[in-house]
Amino acid sequence: MPTALISGITGQDGSYLAEFLLDKGYRVIGIVRRSSTTPYERIAHLIDRVELVSADLLDQTSLTDAVGLYQPDEVYNLAAQSFVQTSWSQPVLTGEFTALGVTRMLEAVKKAAPKARFYQASSSEMFGKVQESPQRETTPFYPRSPYGVAKVYAHWITVNYRESFGLYAVSGILFNHESPRRGLEFVTRKVTDGAVRIKLGLARELRLGNLEARRDWGYAGDYVDAMWRMLQQDTPDDYVIGTGKTWSVRQLCDTAFRAVGLDYRDYVVQDERFFRPAEVDLLVADPAKARRQLGWEPQVGFEELIDTMVRADMDRHAPLGRK
Numbered sequence: 001m002p003t004a005l006i007s008g009i010t011g012q013d014g015s016y017l018a019e020f021l022l023d024k025g026y027r028v029i030g031i032v033r034r035s036s037t038t039p040y041e042r043i044a045h046l047i048d049r050v051e052l053v054s055a056d057l058l059d060q061t062s063l064t065d066a067v068g069l070y071q072p073d074e075v076y077n078l079a080a081q082s083f084v085q086t087s088w089s090q091p092v093l094t095g096e097f098t099a100l101g102v103t104r105m106l107e108a109v110k111k112a113a114p115k116a117r118f119y120q121a122s123s124s125e126m127f128g129k130v131q132e133s134p135q136r137e138t139t140p141f142y143p144r145s146p147y148g149v150a151k152v153y154a155h156w157i158t159v160n161y162r163e164s165f166g167l168y169a170v171s172g173i174l175f176n177h178e179s180p181r182r183g184l185e186f187v188t189r190k191v192t193d194g195a196v197r198i199k200l201g202l203a204r205e206l207r208l209g210n211l212e213a214r215r216d217w218g219y220a221g222d223y224v225d226a227m228w229r230m231l232q233q234d235t236p237d238d239y240v241i242g243t244g245k246t247w248s249v250r251q252l253c254d255t256a257f258r259a260v261g262l263d264y265r266d267y268v269v270q271d272e273r274f275f276r277p278a279e280v281d282l283l284v285a286d287p288a289k290a291r292r293q294l295g296w297e298p299q300v301g302f303e304e305l306i307d308t309m310v311r312a313d314m315d316r317h318a319p320l321g322r323k
Contacts, residue, residue, distance in 0.1 A: 005070055005116075007031040007057065007105065008078030009050065012181045013121070015042035017076060017224040022049055024228075029070050031055045031063075031079065042181050057101030060108070068112035074231050076119045077105045080151075084125060085185070087147035088277060098150035099157075106161045106169065114167065117231040120158040122171040123151045124216070124242065124283045134286035137173065137240050144280050155238075162236055170230045175216040175242030175285045177223040178305060180312030187249060188217065191256045192309040196317050198267050199260040205267050209274030211250040216242040216284045219300035229294040242285020243298045255303055259310040 004021050008014040009030030018028050028050045030043070040047060053070070055062035057079055067075070080098040081087065087094040102120060109116050127135045128144035143149045155171050162169040182189040187208070194206035218241075226241045250264075257264035290296045300308075 001025060001027050002073040003027045003029065003070055004074045004076060005029045005031065005067065005072035006076045006078060007055075008080065008121075009052075010040055010042055011078060011082070012042065012179055012183070012220050013078050013177070013224060014076075015046070015181055016179070016221045017078070017227060018043060018046055018050055020221075020224050020228060022046065027051070029053055029066075029072065031066060057097050057104060060104045063104050063108040064112050067108040067116070071113050072116050074117045074119070075105070075109055075113075076121075076227060077102060078121045080121065081147070084145050084147045084276070087145050087150070091146035094146050095150050095153075098147060099153040102154035103157050106157065106167070110161065110165055110167060114165070116168070117236075118158070118167055118169040119227050119231055120154060120169065120171045121227075122155045122158075122173040122238070123148070124173060124175040124285065125280065126152045126155060126173065127283060128280050130282060133282060134244060134284045135240065136286040137238055137289055145276065148280075159238070168231075168236045170236045171238045172223075172227055172230055173238065173240045174223055174226075175218065175240070175283060177218045177220040178309065179220040180309050181220070182309070188252060188306070189309065191249075191252050192306060193313045193317075194267075195253075195256040195260050195262065195264070196310060196313040199262060199314075200317055200320070202317060202320060205269050206253075207269045207271040207274065208249065208253070209271065209276070211253070211268070211270055212248055213280065214246045214248045214282045214284070216244070216246050217252075217302055217305065218243045218298050219305050222298045222300055226290060226294060226296045229296055233293070237293070239290045239294065240285050240287055241290055241296070242287050243302070244285055244287055245302065246282065246284040247302055252306065255306045256310055259307050260314070
């Protein structure tokens with residue numbers, strides 16, 4: 001039975017990855033931060049099948065101890081301060097978690113389990129002000145937020161440890177990936193939740209920022225499959241993961257509101273407060289390398305994904321609302 005250690009197991013990607021690995025017969029260890037509460041909603045259905053260990057990306061000793069104790073075959077570093085908007089108001093904290101936290105995790109692996117295979121969650125936000133479209137593994141980075149900058153550091157420190165110390169370390173440059181487990185602060189979930197709340201009479205409008213921003217949106221459950229495939233290759237390498245299709249926030253609104261029988265134009269208000277200080281206008285992946293070398297293909301399309309999210313939000317809100 002192979003052992004996988006996941007930081008960020010309580011997040012969207014961590015919960016789907018834990019399910020995926022358990023189904024493949026892994027022993028799954030999840031790193032969780034010490035807290036007076038237990039925010040394990042996304043893994044509640046897995047809590048008897050995974051093991052949790054207390055450690056923190058800000059604390060080197062706890063990470064090294066966790067890696068040393070469990071001697072994982074695979075380490076998936078998914079934990080981060082992952083919300084772009086928050087990175088503008090908390091740039092130093094974002095750097096500590098999203099950049100230096102990766103260095104601490106790599107150090108833990110190097111010292112305590114150097115044969116482990118390491119996955120780093122890189123991000124399409126590293127491309128920022130894109131230098132070419134679509135974006136591929138060789139596209140230059142031009143981050144446009146503290147989050148994007150931190151992810152660029154994390155990406156290159158992973159490359160550095162691979163080349164300097166011979167670690168099996170890879171980065172998955174994942175484009176936006178969503179699900180019913182997505183946090184409410186992210187635009188896809190904000191839109192699906194908002195559409196349902198308006199439909200049920202729980203809200204009257206939805207305020208958003210730039211409706212013309214375009215993203216490559218896929219399903220998180222598909223993308224954790226790609227993470228695993230990266231660690232099964234003979235040679236470590238980095239891969240862009242996305243659908244190769246792009247949609248605007250306006251199209252997102254149209255799709256979500258149509259799913260509940262409404263016209264988004266009657267309810268969505270563009271609010272300058274939600275615009276980024278430096279906007280990322282277009283992100284779209286070229287996943288050809290992943291298709292060719294990993295045999296990976298996205299299974300869930302955009303409209304099916306948004307419909308699934310709307311139905312999940314409807315189930316959650318229906319007892320509170322009125323039709």
